[in-house]
Amino acid sequence: MKLLLVILVSFCRIAVHAQQPDCIRLTQAVCHELSVKNSEDIQKQQNALQQALLDKQIAFAHHLPDIDASLISVLMKDTKITEGMDLQMAGTYIAGLSLTLPLYAGGKITTGNKLAKVGIEVQKINQEKTRQEVIYEADKAYFTYLAVKSKVTVLEAYMQQMDSLVSQVNLSVGVEMATNSDLLRIQAKRSEVEYNLIKAKNGMELCRMALCAALGLDLSMQFDTDEKDIRIPDKLQTAETTDINVRPEYQLLVQNIKAKELEIRNARAGMLPTLALVAQYSRYGWAYMKGEQQGYSYKTEISGTSPVLMASLSVPLWHWGKEIKKVKKAKFDLENAQLDMKKNRRLLSIENEQARQNLQDSYRMIASARLGLNQAEDNLHNLRLRYENSMSTLTDLLDAYSQWQQARSNHIEAQTQYKIYETEYLRITGRLL
Numbered sequence: 298m299k300l301l302l303v304i305l306v307s308f309c310r311i312a313v314h315a316q317q318p319d320c321i322r323l324t325q326a327v328c329h330e331l332s333v334k335n336s337e338d339i340q341k342q343q344n345a346l347q348q349a350l351l352d353k354q355i356a357f358a359h360h361l362p363d364i365d366a367s368l369i370s371v372l373m374k375d376t377k378i379t380e381g382m383d384l385q386m387a388g389t390y391i392a393g394l395s396l397t398l399p400l401y402a403g404g405k406i407t408t409g410n411k412l413a414k415v416g417i418e419v420q421k422i423n424q425e426k427t428r429q430e431v432i433y434e435a436d437k438a439y440f441t442y443l444a445v446k447s448k449v450t451v452l453e454a455y456m457q458q459m460d461s462l463v464s465q466v467n468l469s470v471g472v473e474m475a476t477n478s479d480l481l482r483i484q485a486k487r488s489e490v491e492y493n494l495i496k497a498k499n500g501m502e503l504c505r506m507a508l509c510a511a512l513g514l515d516l517s518m519q520f521d522t523d524e525k526d527i528r529i530p531d532k533l534q535t536a537e538t539t540d541i542n543v544r545p546e547y548q549l550l551v552q553n554i555k556a557k558e559l560e561i562r563n564a565r566a567g568m569l570p571t572l573a574l575v576a577q578y579s580r581y582g583w584a585y586m587k588g589e590q591q592g593y594s595y596k597t598e599i600s601g602t603s604p605v606l607m608a609s610l611s612v613p614l615w616h617w618g619k620e621i622k623k624v625k626k627a628k629f630d631l632e633n634a635q636l637d638m639k640k641n642r643r644l645l646s647i648e649n650e651q652a653r654q655n656l657q658d659s660y661r662m663i664a665s666a667r668l669g670l671n672q673a674e675d676n677l678h679n680l681r682l683r684y685e686n687s688m689s690t691l692t693d694l695l696d697a698y699s700q701w702q703q704a705r706s707n708h709i710e711a712q713t714q715y716k717i718y719e720t721e722y723l724r725i726t727g728r729l730l
Contacts, residue, residue: 335513549646
């Protein structure tokens with residue numbers, strides 16, 4: 298019986314361990330890889346590119362001849378041709394093959410092929426644009442998680458300091474070197490730190506789930522991260538001006554104008570003649586002529602083949618101005634696309650400059666936060682020594698701890714915000730590889 302219980306307990310432990318979520322080692326590079334690999338948006342863009350390639354193949358197929366087969370069966374009652382002569386078509390068939398080769402379609406076929414090429418280029422640009430956006434969102438979620446995790450670590454260290462201080466003050470109260478008021482004050486501060494620690498841990502859990510979503514992972518996945526990814530360069534280097542021509546957003550505007558120009562040509566093609574070559578081969582049979590002649594009945598089958606070669610020319614003469622209006626409408630579309638480019642070029646330039654300034658400002662904020670942290674650490678060290686030598690009050694010491702914790706949080710925020718702005722700057726300048 299005891300052996301059975303041991304086996305059951307072992308199996309339960311194994312089952313519980315198997316149900317626990319896996320833990321993976323996360324770095325910035327791993328986040329990039331996972332986000333691109335698991336992104337539904339990127340997969341949709343890949344499907345869109347395949348659709349554009351199929352559109353190109355469909356457009357090219359219009360250059361090739363169409364081959365069609367047909368079969369017609371006629372069921373009708375006998376038809377009298379002349380006195381004593383009837384046409385019998387109960388079951389008559391006409392079977393044939395036809396080949397239609399477009400020779401000239403007013404430029405629609407050529408324009409359609411060029412539009413299909415533009416469509417492929419647009420989908421490639423969209424794919425790159427989506428890839429950069431996915432990486433940016435992954436970086437933002439990753440560094441936000443690192444920031445909150447670092448703040449939790451700071452609060453845990455703060456909590457240890459408060460526990461130590463509570464024990465120290467409690468001993469001092471016992472030997473009447475501190476008052477109960479001092480003990481209550483430090484206990485209240487400890488409760489405040491504990492409250493903030495619980496909030497920070499809850500926030501870290503939410504950030505962990507947000508990071509899972511950004512990486513396309515199960516929301517129960519646990520992470521082992523390395524804060525060394527928050528590397529700040531010794532010297533910041535940014536370009537004085539950035540070229541918006543490399544941005545996918547601008548390239549999409551360029552391709553949109555190309556498409557509108559081709560749509561004008563496509564609309565004009567409706568006013569031009571079309572020429573096609575048609576070759577047809579038909580076979581017919583099971584049609585009969587029956588009747589009586591000089592007292593004799595007869596029934597003759599009508600059958601044979603009919604090869605035909607035709608040239609078809611269609612010239613539009615008067616359609617009440619429909620085609621001209623289509624051209625005018627397409628020209629307005631082109632003008633709107635050009636206006637969109639003019640407007641968005643300014644907006645993209647502003648966005649580029651803002652990204653550069655954000656990166657520079659965040660770099661300067663790191664230096665300011667680092668200076669504040671050094672001052673807070675020195676102040677805390679001095680006040681701790683002064684308090685131990687009864688040369689400072691407990692209130693001063695608690696204020697020093699609060700300033701140290703706030704300075705540490707500011708430094709963490711400045712570093713992580715710099716990393717987020719760095720990724721954004723690389724994305725906007727077309728260097729987010």
